[in-house]
Each structure stands twice: as C-alpha cells, then as structure tokens.
Amino acid sequence: MFGYLEKTIEDILKGSGSGIDRDVYLPSRVSIGMYTKDEDFLEKKILDTTFGLGWHRVYIATGRKNGFTADVAEKVKDYLEESGLEVYIFYNPESPPTHTTIAALNDLINKNKVDGVIGLGGGSSIDLAKAAAYKKTKRKERDYQRIISCPTSTAHDGVASDRASILVNDNEGNLIRKTIQTKLPIAVIADIPHIISEAPYKMNMSGVGDIISNYTAAKDWELASKNRNFKDKVKYGETLSKASKMLSYVIIQATLKLPRRINGYVYDDNSYSIDRKFLRLLLLSEVASSVIMSIAGSSLPASGAEHNFSHVLDQTYPEKSTYHGEQVGVVVPTMVLLHSRNWNRYNPFFVPGKIKGVLQKVGLATSAEELGLTDKQGLELLLSAREFKKKEKYTILQEKNPHQIEKAAIKAGFIKN
Numbered sequence: 001m002f003g004y005l006e007k008t009i010e011d012i013l014k015g016s017g018s019g020i021d022r023d024v025y026l027p028s029r030v031s032i033g034m035y036t037k038d039e040d041f042l043e044k045k046i047l048d049t050t051f052g053l054g055w056h057r058v059y060i061a062t063g064r065k066n067g068f069t070a071d072v073a074e075k076v077k078d079y080l081e082e083s084g085l086e087v088y089i090f091y092n093p094e095s096p097p098t099h100t101t102i103a104a105l106n107d108l109i110n111k112n113k114v115d116g117v118i119g120l121g122g123g124s125s126i127d128l129a130k131a132a133a134y135k136k137t138k139r140k141e142r143d144y145q146r147i148i149s150c151p152t153s154t155a156h157d158g159v160a161s162d163r164a165s166i167l168v169n170d171n172e173g174n175l176i177r178k179t180i181q182t183k184l185p186i187a188v189i190a191d192i193p194h195i196i197s198e199a200p201y202k203m204n205m206s207g208v209g210d211i212i213s214n215y216t217a218a219k220d221w222e223l224a225s226k227n228r229n230f231k232d233k234v235k236y237g238e239t240l241s242k243a244s245k246m247l248s249y250v251i252i253q254a255t256l257k258l259p260r261r262i263n264g265y266v267y268d269d270n271s272y273s274i275d276r277k278f279l280r281l282l283l284l285s286e287v288a289s290s291v292i293m294s295i296a297g298s299s300l301p302a303s304g305a306e307h308n309f310s311h312v313l314d315q316t317y318p319e320k321s322t323y324h325g326e327q328v329g330v331v332v333p334t335m336v337l338l339h340s341r342n343w344n345r346y347n348p349f350f351v352p353g354k355i356k357g358v359l360q361k362v363g364l365a366t367s368a369e370e371l372g373l374t375d376k377q378g379l380e381l382l383l384s385a386r387e388f389k390k391k392e393k394y395t396i397l398q399e400k401n402p403h404q405i406e407k408a409a410i411k412a413g414f415i416k417n
C-alpha cells in the first residue's frame with residue numbers, strides 16, 4: 001500500500017546528487033507567525049532556538065543603521081541580552097555584500113568566539129550571514145549550520161537556501177556578482193503581521209515572480225538532463241522537478257484567488273487579513289523551493305533561463321536593476337512559449353497569458369518597456385542570456401535560434417513587433 005510513497009522517496013533520493021555520500025541539509029525549524037498578536041513573537045522564537053542550539057554569543061547581520069529593520073535588530077538584541085546572551089549587531093547597507101565585508105564579519109565572528117549568526121533583513125543581510133558564518137565553519141566544524149534566517153520580506157527564495165549572492169573582484173579589479181555555496185540556515189523565523197507586512201508591497205510581491213519561475217527552471221533542468229553534452233553533469237530528479245513546478249502552480253492559483261488589491265486589508269470569514277495568509281503561503285513556498293534545491297544539490301530546480309536573463313540584466317544595466325523576482329518573472333511567459341513544442345498547444349495550466357495576468361495582478365513588470373528598457377535592449381538581453389554560462393548550464397534558449405526567441409518574445413508581449 002505504500003508502493004507509491006516509497007517510489008516518491010526513492011526518486012527524491014535518486015535526485016539528490018551523488019546519493020548516500022552527499023549530506024542533505026534542511027532547516028530544523030520553520031516558524032512563521034501569521035495569527036500572532038504577540039509583538040515579541042520573533043524575539044521569543046529566536047531566543048528559544050538559540051537556547052536549543054546552545055548558542056551563547058551571536059551576531060546579528062542586518063542592513064543600514066537606521067530605519068525599521070534596524071529597530072527590529074535592536075529589539076532582538078535587547079531581548080536576547082536580557083536572557084543572558086552576548087549579542088553584537090553588524091550593520092551593512094551593501095546589496096549584495098562584498099567579499100571584504102564578509103571577511104570583516106568573519107574576523108569578528110572568530111575574534112569574539114561567536115556561536116552563530118542571525119541574518120535579519122532582506123536577501124543581502126541573510127546572504128551576508130550565510131557567507132560570513134560559512135567561512136568560519138569551513139575552517140573548523142565545516143558541517144555545522146550556524147545561521148538563523150529572519151527575513152523581513154517575501155522577496156525571493158534565498159531566505160532559506162544554501163547559496164549566497166555576493167560581490168567579488170574579477171581579474172581587472174571590478175566588482176562582479178557571484179553565487180557561492182554556503183550552508184542552509186538551521187532555522188527560518190518570520191513574523192508576518194508585525195514585520196513582513198511592513199515591507200513595501202512590490203518587494204513582497206516580487207517573490208511571486210521568483211516562485212512562478214520554478215516552472216520554467218524545472219523544465220530547463222529536465223531539458224539539460226536529456227542533452228547529450230549535459231546529461232552526465234546534471235543530476236535530474238523527476239519528483240523534485242515536479243515538486244518545484246507544483247510550487248509555481250500553488251502560487252499562480254493563490255494569486256488568481258486574491259481580491260484585486262490585497263493591501264486594502266480585505267478580510268476573510270474568520271477576520272484574518274487575506275494578504276497575511278497569502279504572504280505566509282508565499283514564504284512557505286520559498287522555504288520549500290530552498291529545500292528542493294538543497295536535496296537536489298543544485299540550484300537548477302529553481303534557476304533556469306529566466307535567471308540567466310536576470311543575471312545579464314544586472315551586469316549590463318545595473319542602473320535598471322529592480323527586484324530579483326520581477327527580473328526573472330518578466331520573461332517567464334516567453335520561456336513558457338519556447339518550451340511548448342507546438343506554440344498552439346500549451347500545458348493547459350501554464351499558459352503564457354495566464355502567467356502574465358498573474359504578474360500584472362501583483363504589480364510586476366511583464367515587458368521590457370516596463371523594466372525601463374527599449375525593445376532592442378530587451379531582445380539583446382535575451383540573446384545574451386542564451387550565451388550566459390553556456391558551458392555550465394543548458395536552457396531552452398540554447399535550443400532555439402535568435403529568430404525563434406524574438407518571435408516568442410513578441411508573442412508573449414515582452415517586446416513589440
């Protein structure tokens with residue numbers, strides 16, 4: 001009677017890279033407050049977690065020195081100190097963090113014999129915590145997960161992932177973006193009503209774009225696993241791929257059910273604000289997306305051609321950069337079109353028009369123009385995304401010629417004729 005379930009677990013393990021020789025890290029606690037009226041929810045959960053882990057000295061890695069997040073960091077510090085912990089705050093406004101800042105925090109962690117780091121803030125603060133704590137573990141107990149992730153928005157699926165986006169010097173001394181491997185946070189703690197709801201609406205909603213992109217990313221992953229030159233490099237897992245696509249499905253469905261404007265405090269029958277429920281679902285999807293990547297031992301289940309597009313956009317027009325989820329989401333309809341063998345026969349659920357409608361509903365860009373780019377620039381970026389890390393990553397863009405890509409981009413409404 002458990003045949004199907006066993007098969008599922010076997011598939012997941014098969015998909016987990018080198019199998020039994022490779023450790024899989026998962027968060028041991030995911031605590032997302034949605035109904036809580038307790039203003040100290042975050043502090044209490046953090047304290048409880050640090051006690052459980054036996055941490056006595058901690059660093060809080062956070063963003064700029066003043067403002068809402070800085071106030072939260074101060075509050076957490078005071079609360080933990082009252083219970084006898086030694087707490088330091090490391091402010092860093094850089095986005096993404098540079099390798100010099102990471103090294104500086106790492107030195108402080110070593111000097112003060114810190115047990116763990118709390119990443120509190122947006123993706124950059126969490127990435128800083130991951131990178132700085134991992135550097136330490138690399139030298140000593142390298143298998144420890146020493147990060148507690150406390151996101152202050154639902155902007156993307158890096159909140160619980162084992163990867164960090166940082167800035168390093170290239171050969172000419174220019175700062176370039178790099179994604180490095182770290183450890184998965186041991187806990188993810190978030191307070192929706194008092195903290196995440198306070199983040200800008202669009203910042204939170206950009207997470208929708210990031211999760212919707214799991215669909216095309218998983219398609220690219222599968223495509224690479226069938227390609228002659230990539231199939232040996234890519235450890236594809238059918239169940240993980242399905243799970244990743246399922247997250248896109250959940251978020252598309254949930255967005256379609258939302259009332260038009262969710263920040264206008266629409267309440268359901270139980271008088272719970274609907275936007276809180278949605279944000280919780282989004283955050284859970286992001287944690288699940290991180291877990292899928294961790295089991296797969298690769299970012300491919302959640303990062304395909306649409307992520308390449310976002311990388312080349314960051315590199316080519318840094319001044320036009322917007323939220324990560326918006327930058328990846330904007331080309332998902334184009335990628336869906338390219339993935340459909342026959343352009344008239346789409347997967348009945350993942351239809352480009354529907355995805356576009358979902359992005360529009362939550363206020364995200366759906367065209368080059370809405371990103372502040374000309375159509376020519378938009379197309380050029382798509383073609384550069386085709387060349388991006390071509391030897392390491394295979395996506396649908398490499399399967400198609402420039403003419404087909406242009407045609408799909410026009411049909412998806414990303415650029416005009």
Ligand SMILES: [Zn+2]
Pocket residue numbers: 156157210302303307324328
């Ligand atoms: Zn992403």
